[in-house]
Amino acid sequence: MAVHVTWDVAHTACSSKLFADKLAAAGSYPSLEACIAAAQQIWWNEVDVQGWLEAFAAHPEIGDAAALKEKFAAQGQQQAFGQLSQGEQAAALASANPQVFEELAALNKAYKARHGFIFIICASGKSAPQMLEAIRSRINNSPYDELGAAAREQTKITQLRLEKLLAGSSSSSSSGSSSPAERAHVRTGQLVGHLMPGAAAAAAAAPPAGHGGPLRSPITTHVLDTALGMPAAGLPISLLRVMDGSAAVFDCLASGVTDADGRIGNLLPASAWVAPGTYRMRFDTGTYLRACRERHPDVFRAVPFYPEAAIDFSITPDMSSQHFHIPLLLNPYGYSTYRGS
Known part of the structure; x- marks a missing residue:
């Protein structure tokens, strides 16, 4: 069913x-x-940095209840914007106490002074402690990195708002609509992309990942240290995906640290389906190799030759009900990978 987009809605x-x-x-x-696909394409390919900054500046600061009330009390389009902002920050406002508000205000001020724009995050469903953790983890990034991070968060906000604003204009049973599980991932900040046309039916009909076994993360990994002949425990890993509408803008979906067996089995929520797209598994080999040097100074360099290993892989729509195991075989001077089971 067709949807009509006015300038005020956009x-x-x-x-x-x-x-x-x-x-x-x-x-x-x-x-x-x-x-939504058109909005993503426009944001990444047609809106310039000044346009990004203009979009950022319209948001109230995270945890700023007074600014939210002011926008909520405005008239017309500003009131609609304020209502959406208040709804998005509802979980944070409900879980915050005066001390948290104070810390958020101080961090927001420091963030803006460092980067030149306010801290942007897709706040829907996130608690105040989660907001604090997010701003602490990002405040010391370079302004260049934060511009990209804020742009990624803005496109998530835009998508959620379009879904809310246009919900009555589109049939919920139309081809390609997101599954309930996918919408849950969006709301908890683990955006993995919209289902593509026909993918919902494929996911429902497909056996669980693992060929009939219990549901598990559709993407897993395992790191083996071939120099020591043992699993690589304590190696930080992050999983990223190219954002819809962009050519090469990666958004971090999840992160974790390998266990004693060198594995991370819960990078994504257990599911029989994974969004098609281009993914990147980023291995923080530098942290692991430096820790190994403390125990084996004769084998490992003081400055790791490979501070990071990044493996890109593509999942096409016809593969979206399969399981993907991305192992890494690592030594101080080389690494390799393959698709495991």
Whole structure:
């Protein structure tokens, strides 16, 4: 079912005038999914940095209850924006105490002074402690890195807002609509992309990942230290995916540290389906190799030759019900990978 996008709707979803102009220019889209795909393409390929900063500046600071009330009390489009912002920060506001508000305010001020714009995060479903953890983990990043991080968070916010604002304009049973599990991932900050047309049926009909066994993370990993002949325990790993609509903008979906067997089995929530796309498994080999040097100074360099190993892999729609095991065989001067089982 077609959806109609006005300029006010587009600007409420993302307060960049250039973004709103371009998204509203088409008027109607064949489906909500087509509209979201167009929004992602416009954001990454047609909106410039000034447009990004304009969108960031429209948001109230995380945890700023006074600013939220002010936007909520505004009229017209500003009121709609304020209502969405208040709803997105509801979990954080409900779980915060005066001390948390104070710390958030101080960190927001320090963040803006360092990076030149406010801290942006897709706040839906996140508690105040989660917000604090996020801003602490990002505040010392370079301004360049944070510009990209904020842009990634903004596109998540835009997508959720378009879904809310246009929900009544599109049939919920239309081809390609997101599954309940996928929407849950979005709301908890683990965005893995929209289901592509036909993928929902494929996921429902497919056996659980693991050929009939219990559900598990559809993407797993295992690291073996071939120099020591043992599992690589304590190696930090992150899983990223190219964001929809972009050519090479990766968003971090999950992270973890290998256990005593060199494995991480719970990178993603247990599922029989994984979103198609281009993924990157990033191995923090430098941290692991430096720790190994403390125990084996004759084998490992003081400065690791490979501070990081990044493995990119592509999952096509016809593979989305399969399991993907991405192992790494590592030594101080080399590494290799293959698709495991």
